[in-house]
Amino acid sequence: MQEDNRIKVALRLDKTKLKEIDQVVKQENLGSRNAFIDEAIEFYMGYLLGSKNKYFPSAISNVIDGALKITEDRISRLLFKNTVELAMALNVIAYNFDIDDETLKKLRQQCVKEVKSTIGRINFEEIRKFQRNVEQ
Incomplete structure (x- = not known):
C-alpha cells in the first residue's frame, strides 16, 4: 500500500455551495467531493501563480x-x-x-523608399502629387 501524503482538514461550506459541488461531481464524474476540491484548488492555484499549473x-x-x-x-x-x-x-x-526597364527600375527604388519611410501607409493623393512633380 502506498503512503498517502494527504492530511485531513475541516472545511465549512454553505449548504447551497455543497449542493452545487455535488451536482458538478456527479455531472463531471469526479467520484467524490474530495476530487472536486483537489481539482478546484489546483486550478485556482494555477490562476494565482500563473503558468506553474497544468x-x-x-x-x-x-x-x-x-x-x-x-x-x-x-x-x-x-x-x-x-x-x-x-x-x-x-x-x-x-x-x-510601354515603360522602359530603366524607368521601371527607378520607379521600384522610389516606391521601396516611400513605403519604408511611411511604414506602408501610402495614399493615392500623395502619389498623384509626386507624379505631377516628376512630370514638371
Whole structure:
C-alpha cells in the first residue's frame, strides 16, 4: 500500500455551495467531493501563480491559439484577394503603357523608399502629387 501524503482538514461550506459541488461531481464524474476540491484548488492555484499549473495556462493557450488561427486565416484570405486585385491592376497597366526597364527600375527604388519611410501607409493623393512633380 502506498503512503498517502494527504492530511485531513475541516472545511465549512454553505449548504447551497455543497449542493452545487455535488451536482458538478456527479455531472463531471469526479467520484467524490474530495476530487472536486483537489481539482478546484489546483486550478485556482494555477490562476494565482500563473503558468506553474497544468490546467489554467493550457486553457488560456488553447483560446489564444484558436483566436490566432482564426485571425491568421482571415488575413491570409484578405491578402490573397488583395494580391489578385493587384495582379489585375498591374496587368492592365503593363498592357496599356510601354515603360522602359530603366524607368521601371527607378520607379521600384522610389516606391521601396516611400513605403519604408511611411511604414506602408501610402495614399493615392500623395502619389498623384509626386507624379505631377516628376512630370514638371
